[in-house]
Amino acid sequence: MEVFECTLSIDDLDAFVAELGDVGDRHGVTIQAFDARYVADRAHLERSVELADRAIARGENIARDRAVEILLYAAGRRQIDRALEMGVGEGETRAVILIDDGSGGTEGGPSEAETAARNGLADLDAVVATEPTLEFEGRGEETLCAFFDVTDAERAATDASLAELVGERVALLEVEK
Template sequence: MTEVACDIYQAVFTVDENVRFLNAIRGIADACGTHIILFDADRLAGRTHVEAALRHARRSWAGGEAIANSIEMEALLYAAGTRQCQVAASFGIHPGENRSYIAVCPPAPGVRDRLAGLVTFVDGDWDGIDPAKRARLSDLFAITPEEVAVVGEARFRDLVLERVALLDVYR
C-alpha cells in the first residue's frame, strides 16, 4: 500500500462477537479490493490521529519495515503508539456499542453502501477532547501533567500525535 488516499467515515454500531464482525468487514474489503480499518474513536485524539496512524502505517508497509502482517494491524499499532498487537487491538472494535472511525484505503465504489448493512454512519464533530477523554488519552499514551504544562492545554492533541510518530523510533 503506497501513498494512497483513504476515505474516513464516522459510524456507530454494535458488535456481538469480534471475530464474526471482523470477518464480515474483511468480506466487504475483499469483495471491493480495498482495506477497511476500524478505529475506536473514544481512544483517539480525533481525525488527525487516524490520518497520522494511516500515514505512518503506509510508510512502514511500503518501505518493507512493517511490524504487523497486515496493513490493518499496522495502522492500529501506530494509532496506539505501541509495538504490542494485543494493546493495538484494543484501539479497534470491542464487544458492545462502538463509535468508530472507518478508514477505507484506497477508496472503492460500493464500500459505503455495503458497510451500511453493518454500521450507521453519523456526522458531527468527534474531534473534541473533553476532560474525561483527556484523562483517558493521558493514561493510554502516558502523557504526564508536566508535559501538558510545558506545551499548554491547547497542544494536548500534539502530544498524542507525537506518541504515534515515536513508534518509528522504537523499531
C-alpha cells in the same frame, strides 16, 4: 482515506471483523475500526496510514496485515495485543472506521472504492447510527491521556494540543523500532 463515523452494536466481534474484511476485499480497500475514544482527530489516522505505508514500503513493518500495521501506528505501540485495546469490542461503541485504498488520497476527496466501501459498511447490521464520533460531547481527554501516557506535567510544559501530543506518540513508534 475516508472515515466512517458511527455507533456500532456488536454481538460477535469475530463475525464483525470478518464482515469488515469482506467489505474491504470486495472494494479493494483496507478497513480498520477504532473505538472513537482513542482517536484524537482525523490527522491522527492520516499520519498512522502514512507511517504504516512507509514502513511496509521499506520492509520494516511489524505486522503482515496492512490494517494491523495501521492500528499499531495509531496506538503508538509495537505489541499487537496492546494496540487492539484501541479497537472496537462487543457491545455498543462509538466508532471511527478507517477506509483506505492505498493510493495516497485524492485531491477531491475519497476514491470511488473508498466511497463504495463506506456505503457497504453503512449497510452492516452492527451499524446502529451514523453520527459524528470524532468530536462528541462527553469525550474525555482523560482516556486519551491515559492510553497514550500523556502526563499532566507534559501538558503543562507545552502549548501543543492533546491531538498534537498523540500525533507525536504515533511518530515515535517509528523511532522506537
